[in-house]
Amino acid sequence: MNISIKIPLFLLSRSLKRGNKWTLGLTVFLMSIAFVNLIFITSLFNGIVEGANNQIISTLTGNIYMSPKAGEDFIENPVQAIGEIEAIPGVVAASSEVILPATLSFNSLKGGWNVIAINPEEEKSVTTVSETIISGRYLTSSDTDAIVLGKEIAGDVNGNELSSLKGVAVGDVIQFTYAGAEYPLTVVGIFDATFSATNERAFITQKTLTGILPSLEGKATNILIKTEKTGTEQTTIKALTDKQIAGRFFSWKDMSGIMESVTKSFVSINVLLTFVGILIAATTIFIVIYIEIANKRRSIGILRAIGLQPGIIAITYITQAAIFALFGIALGSLLFVGIVVPYFKAHPFELPICKAVMVIDYADYAIRAGVVILVALISGVIPALLITRSRIIEALSGR
Amino acid sequence: MNPIISVINISKTYRSGDIETKALQGVSLEVKRGEFVMITGRNGSGKSTLLHQLGLLDIPDSGEIIINNKNVTKLSEHERSDLRLRYLGYIFQEYALMSELTAIENVMLPALPFKKTSICQKRAGELLAQVDLESKWDHLPSQLSGGEQQKVAIARALINDPVVIYADEPTANLDSVAAADVMRVFKKINEDGKRTILMITHEQEETVYANRIIRLADGRIV
Numbered sequence: 001m002n003i004s005i006k007i008p009l010f011l012l013s014r015s016l017k018r019g020n021k022w023t024l025g026l027t028v029f030l031m032s033i034a035f036v037n038l039i040f041i042t043s044l045f046n047g048i049v050e051g052a053n054n055q056i057i058s059t060l061t062g063n064i065y066m067s068p069k070a071g072e073d074f075i076e077n078p079v080q081a082i083g084e085i086e087a088i089p090g091v092v093a094a095s096s097e098v099i100l101p102a103t104l105s106f107n108s109l110k111g112g113w114n115v116i117a118i119n120p121e122e123e124k125s126v127t128t129v130s131e132t133i134i135s136g137r138y139l140t141s142s143d144t145d146a147i148v149l150g151k152e153i154a155g156d157v158n159g160n161e162l163s164s165l166k167g168v169a170v171g172d173v174i175q176f177t178y179a180g181a182e183y184p185l186t187v188v189g190i191f192d193a194t195f196s197a198t199n200e201r202a203f204i205t206q207k208t209l210t211g212i213l214p215s216l217e218g219k220a221t222n223i224l225i226k227t228e229k230t231g232t233e234q235t236t237i238k239a240l241t242d243k244q245i246a247g248r249f250f251s252w253k254d255m256s257g258i259m260e261s262v263t264k265s266f267v268s269i270n271v272l273l274t275f276v277g278i279l280i281a282a283t284t285i286f287i288v289i290y291i292e293i294a295n296k297r298r299s300i301g302i303l304r305a306i307g308l309q310p311g312i313i314a315i316t317y318i319t320q321a322a323i324f325a326l327f328g329i330a331l332g333s334l335l336f337v338g339i340v341v342p343y344f345k346a347h348p349f350e351l352p353i354c355k356a357v358m359v360i361d362y363a364d365y366a367i368r369a370g371v372v373i374l375v376a377l378i379s380g381v382i383p384a385l386l387i388t389r390s391r392i393i394e395a396l397s398g399r
Numbered sequence: 400m401n402p403i404i405s406v407i408n409i410s411k412t413y414r415s416g417d418i419e420t421k422a423l424q425g426v427s428l429e430v431k432r433g434e435f436v437m438i439t440g441r442n443g444s445g446k447s448t449l450l451h452q453l454g455l456l457d458i459p460d461s462g463e464i465i466i467n468n469k470n471v472t473k474l475s476e477h478e479r480s481d482l483r484l485r486y487l488g489y490i491f492q493e494y495a496l497m498s499e500l501t502a503i504e505n506v507m508l509p510a511l512p513f514k515k516t517s518i519c520q521k522r523a524g525e526l527l528a529q530v531d532l533e534s535k536w537d538h539l540p541s542q543l544s545g546g547e548q549q550k551v552a553i554a555r556a557l558i559n560d561p562v563v564i565y566a567d568e569p570t571a572n573l574d575s576v577a578a579a580d581v582m583r584v585f586k587k588i589n590e591d592g593k594r595t596i597l598m599i600t601h602e603q604e605e606t607v608y609a610n611r612i613i614r615l616a617d618g619r620i621v
Binding site: 006007010011014015017018019299301302303304305306307308309310312391392393396 | 451456457476477480481482483484485487489491495496497498499500504508509511512516539555
């Protein structure tokens, strides 16, 4: 075996086996905390971005959003369109909607919100809004004068929302006004989709809409399309376009609007905090490794005095630093995957745009692990070289 | 026969701020192969400094040192390390054993760059037997007495079959029984192996083991 490997391995194996276990444990623990600190922020932001994106897809736009042909206000035959869309490979389901910028009023309070007329059964196969009911129930196909309100519209009696109906409850009757038509609707449910843009919407059945505005029967302003996999939207859009289905198709990203800029801001903040995190982790690791190796000054002096080459001695302690880093990454990964991720899965961060959990991006993870190893190696090189270049007599005396 | 060590007019001055300490001032000496030479003198006389220069642990400011017909004065750090490892054995007052290695591992360490681990282990075992420590081969330094640690250090110094052994007050930290035991080991090494030994001592009674005594005072041989 090459002596530049044989001697370091010989010394390291004994050092790990017989060295002070508390020192070893504490060093590895500090390295692991530095690593967890590095992956925590990025995983949180990944979670927020992914959570917000999921909310857009699952409560607002579907994977693909179909709007009428240019110059037209409605998709004229949504039933036929849905049939054609669902025949495309990769499409799971589709649901037509009529979005009405309406006025809702209750007692003296009123405001303008988007009221969406849907087929509840279709909608359930595309969005998850029906699963987020916090009071009452979701719509059924037979509902004719029922409305389900988003949490932001219903508001709270003592709430300080800028615009809401201040505590409308299930069973209350509110007034729906659109294009001069006025209609009383009974609130049957209130939902909280954990996404403010969705919570500012209300849903009625298409049967209800037909009762109020018969001219809109059999029409849709848009169709939401759910695909098997997120990320394959462009392929599906191409297939939809190739099939010449009358309408315009947009991926959820195109429709995310303000959320896209929010997401971009999170990405920028993530980069900034990652940079700061790396600086903090690098400083911590540097101090830990530097002290560890500086404390080996006498041992390094002994090795030099008996004639081992400085290069081999440096490799020994640099390898030791790398082993500390690997152990730290392993322990940090265990702590993160075994404790942090499950904890936040059970207790997600409740944000207006999503319930954020930790999402590990494996490329980010590998880069951060590489950063920890690189910093550890640099931290090992500097004291090892300083000591191997100092006077042997001084190193032997521990000075 | 050429001397195994020739020292020609070496000087060494240590500086600490404005303070200069002339540790060695023009020291010259020769040591023949197989000699057991003791270096004595008061504290600060330059004994350890001289041994550090001869053991290639330090570099003199001027003068020349020739060991085994090789001028070692101007060698690079790499070459000096190689010479220390292959041809010189050094025994320190404080034993200088690696605390995380057992007795046999400490002894075999300097041989690992040259031989298979199993061969190093066998030879280290033989050397530990020579210093009566075969039963404590697996003890860590912390589990050995001072005398035993020093005998491990002696065995380590012998593992690469050096041409010269330097010992810097090897008995200074030992009680009289352990010191006598260690000195018997040195005598045995010198007589049986015909090895050259340069030893610093403060103990007058130890000088009886030497073939020759060099006295230093104020950095000069007197």
